Amino acid sequence: MLSIRDVSKSFGGLTALSHVSCEVKKGEIKALIGPNGAGKTTLLNIVSGIYQPDKGEVLFLSEKIFHLTPTRIARKGISRTFQHVELFGNMTVIENIMVGRHARTRSGFFSSGLKLPTVMKEEREIQEKSAKILEYINLSPRRDELAANLPIGEQRILEIGRALATEPQLVLLDEPAAGLNMKETRDLGEIIKKIRNHLKITVVLVEHDMDLVMRISDSITVLNFGEVIADGTPLEVQKNPEVIVAYLGDEEEMPRGYSAHT
């Protein structure tokens, strides 16, 4: 569904990603892990069009998307959340979801100003669909509260709901469990599984909470210093010595030419 091919990106002299390749299969939950500064968020930003890769390409449903703007990519069916929550804080919970419907609705400037019947009909549809999504992510009781007033756990879930409102085929979640307590993290895991199982949406997840990652993901790609050091099922990745070194550090230098793939 999504293939990242030989992508490199540097900022100034700093290499954020070098020759990263990775495949995301349709219907899977793919986790992207690695120590801080490994380039995970940079990779998400490239997929969602915020950055363009210096080298390499990104294909979504066999179509090159790496030169498109974030808006175009979102319209193609890739939605995302942000590491630092980017909700519309001064808008209510339901309104946040309703904005998510924007790209999938079409009432124009003038017909809206004149409040034509077609606009009213579409507005009702937007409200109904948004209310459904709110129910789906268990936030209906918060409907009319300002998004900024929600606790962080609910904000992160609302961000996922807003991403769902765009009817994506692929969602990118950037550290959805950051700042969440254990119960919230568990609820989040349930919602992510529900999205994949019921809505058949493919999920790419950047996350530091290893419990969550190991529990819900089908495959994991591990980045370290901008390079892929391992790729496989949670079990394979957990046993991979290079991954263990990357996370725990080692006392002796890694033998040169050592590769996780052998």
Add this chain to the structure above:
Amino acid sequence: MKKEDLIAFVIFIVLVILLPVLSGSTYTLTVGIFSGINALVAIGLCILMGYAGQVSLGQAGFYGVGAYVSSMLSLHGGFPVVISVILAMIAAGIAAVLLAVPALRLKGHYLAVATLGFGEIIYVILNEWGPGGPSGFGDIPHFSFLGYTVDSTTGYFYLIWSLVAAVMLFSINLIRSRTGRALRAIHDSELACNAMGLNVVTLKIKVFILSAVYASLAGSLYAHYVTFISPSSFSLFYSILVLTMVIVGGITNLWGAIIGAVVITVLPELLRRFEELDVLVYGLILTLSLMFFRRGLVPIMIEKIKKLRGLAVAKH
């Protein structure tokens, strides 16, 4: 329409209908007419600033385009006034596109400066090449439609305020729609808007065009009402005056634009009694109101009403 908007709208209509009946003096109505003309420009700027988060210091330019294009078309082009007014709105819309496409890629102060430049360019053009040059020209035909010519002060009062009502209705509908939601969203996070597939630049350009069209309509009405125009009415001073109206009224509420326009138009008239000190008192009032009602008159009024209502509920 939300309940609050509906109530405000009813009060607004009643006031507009009653004013000429209660105080039929030509003077009062004339001040009312200018308030209405200014309100049209202010509503556009209010949507642009309060909802699209863009500052324009060039509204006088569009106001001038409206006045000059409509006057020339009706005076020399032989077009019916209504058609001239509409053509002028289209002309201002086109000018807005030409300015917006490069300028809205700029942010914050840069955009403000770009619009300021636009306003000045229009002013210079009118001064140098406009008919009559700096002294302007007259004999502009009165507003007329369907064979009926508006030439009385009362007639203009009702004409202009019904257009304010129509523009207000259109604007309220717009900001309560999908588009308005998107505009508010842009205010909070452009990053997230892009990720939701919103075309932020296009939306901003559309709002910019809308504000230009409103200003143009106001300019045309001004020209056909006064029947004489000169560039001095379309200088930077006017852009700043409109900006003041929107800020005094409160940029986050469309009704603020109308209240602000009325206050700023009426205030100098009320201060006539201070004679040569009027400008000083005017400045003092503006400074104080911005110090104590920073968010604008209307948002503060709404807060007070809510508080009173809260007290009333608590007593029962």
